[in-house]
Amino acid sequence: xxxxxxxxxxxxxxxxxxxxxxxxxxxxxxxxxxxxxxxxxxxxxxxxxxxxxxxxxxxxxxxxxxxxxxxxxxxxxxxxxxxxxxxxxxxxxxxxxxxxxxxxxxxxxxxxxxxxxxxxxxxxxxxxxxxxxxxxxxxxxxxxxxxxxxxxxxxxxxxxxxxxxxxxxxxxxxxxxxxxxxxxxxxxxxxxxxxxx
Amino acid sequence: xxxxxxxxxxxxxxxxxxxxxxxxxxxxxxxxxxxxxxxxxxxxxxxxxxxxxxxxxxxxxxxxxxxxxxxxxxxxxxxxxxxxxxxxxxxxxxxxxxxxxxxxxxxxxxxxxxxxxxxxxxxxxxxxxxxxxxxxxxxxxxxxxxxxxxxxxxxxxxxxxxxxxxxxxxxxxxxxxxxxxxxxxxxxx
Numbered sequence: 392x393x394x395x396x397x398x399x400x401x402x403x404x405x406x407x408x409x410x411x412x413x414x415x416x417x418x419x420x421x422x423x424x425x426x427x428x429x430x431x432x433x434x435x436x437x438x439x440x441x442x443x444x445x446x447x448x449x450x451x452x453x454x455x456x457x458x459x460x461x462x463x464x465x466x467x468x469x470x471x472x473x474x475x476x477x478x479x480x481x482x483x484x485x486x487x488x489x490x491x492x493x494x495x496x497x498x499x500x501x502x503x504x505x506x507x508x509x510x511x512x513x514x515x516x517x518x519x520x521x522x523x524x525x526x527x528x529x530x531x532x533x534x535x536x537x538x539x540x541x542x543x544x545x546x547x548x549x550x551x552x553x554x555x556x557x558x559x560x561x562x563x564x565x566x567x568x569x570x571x572x573x574x575x576x577x578x579x580x581x582x583x584x585x586x587x588x
Numbered sequence: 589x590x591x592x593x594x595x596x597x598x599x600x601x602x603x604x605x606x607x608x609x610x611x612x613x614x615x616x617x618x619x620x621x622x623x624x625x626x627x628x629x630x631x632x633x634x635x636x637x638x639x640x641x642x643x644x645x646x647x648x649x650x651x652x653x654x655x656x657x658x659x660x661x662x663x664x665x666x667x668x669x670x671x672x673x674x675x676x677x678x679x680x681x682x683x684x685x686x687x688x689x690x691x692x693x694x695x696x697x698x699x700x701x702x703x704x705x706x707x708x709x710x711x712x713x714x715x716x717x718x719x720x721x722x723x724x725x726x727x728x729x730x731x732x733x734x735x736x737x738x739x740x741x742x743x744x745x746x747x748x749x750x751x752x753x754x755x756x757x758x759x760x761x762x763x764x765x766x767x768x769x770x771x772x773x774x775x776x777x
Binding site: 396456543 | 593594595597598599600601603604605607608609611612614615616618619621622623625626629633634635636637638643644646647648649650651652656657659660661662663664665666667668669670671672673674675682685687689690691692693694695696697698699700701703704707708711759760761
């Protein structure tokens with residue numbers, strides 16, 4: 392239910408993949424003599440000296456240092472976006488008219504209340520909630536861990552009719568979207584709930 | 589249509605983390621060589637090759653040399669693999685559940701991850717008499733239940749397990765009910 396950087400990951404992987412694929416194929420084309428027709432100097436028995444000569448140019452160490460810093464920044468940024476994001480709603484402004492005062496409710500308060508409400512359903516063992524969107528168009532994302540023998544229709548109906556209704560009444564607007572992810576509670580101790588004779 | 593509330597395809601976190609770490613390692617190596625070159629040269633205009641002697645032997649190699657060809661093949665293969673990982677959507681990890689939205693909800697979406705499906709099947713199979721242990725694996729369209737039993741003549745138990753899991757799945761309003769496959773392992777208790 393938390394958001395991952397799927398788009399960034401796929402874009403990054405495609406870019407890196409294309410660069411390495413292109414570089415690898417270019418080197419192979421030269422190695423097998425396919426590039427000699429296009430560029431006469433690039434035959435299989437030519438030396439890699441032109442590439443090595445680039446590193447011997449003056450100021451190349453400074454340029455390499457800058458390139459290293461840029462690469463390091465890309466790597467660190469890419470690693471940093473891997474942390475799953477909750478993307479909770481910004482504090483909801485509930486007032487009708489801001490001249491008479493401002494009423495704000497943080498999304499975590501609503502989410503915690505919804506979690507408590509969810510756990511009142513007997514089949515639900517554990518629940519997490521995230522409130523996204525705005526005060527006018529709230530979105531509720533729920534994860535419930537239900538008992539492995541629970542009747543799913545009852546649980547889903549209870550969430551839709553009771554929990555979502557309570558939340559919508561508390562916020563004073565219909566919910567624009569509700570997403571429920573159902574997990575199965577790791578049967579804490581299957582043996583504890585059975586009776587052995 | 590607004591974006592779906594749950595992403596059902598993998599986000600490719602592991603390959604992205606690996607590539608990001610490789611980029612960081614390349615950056616560290618490049619930075620190390622550059623700083624070494626500047627330190628030996630003593631001024632900002634020093635050449636990169638004065639920090640690392642490997643560039644000279646690199647220049648002496650020919651394009652047809654086996655190490656060059658091997659490196660090119662490896663780089664091209666890695667690029668191809670990364671490209672495929674980036675483009676292919678990957679296996680679905682969620683299965684939809686049929687619901688109707690009540691009037692105070694505009695859009696109502698209920699999903700089960702395939703891991704939940706597997707533990708559901710395992711729990712159903714575990715309730716059958718004669719089963720000593722159960723494993724289950726699931727993707728979005730099918731579930732494979734493997735149970736072990738000490739009983740030699742286990743065709744009846746297999747049928748019972750199949751019926752129990754199929755019935756459990758049928759009682760849940762999936763968009764597409766997954767198929768069930770049951771395997772037996774005979775094991776002495």
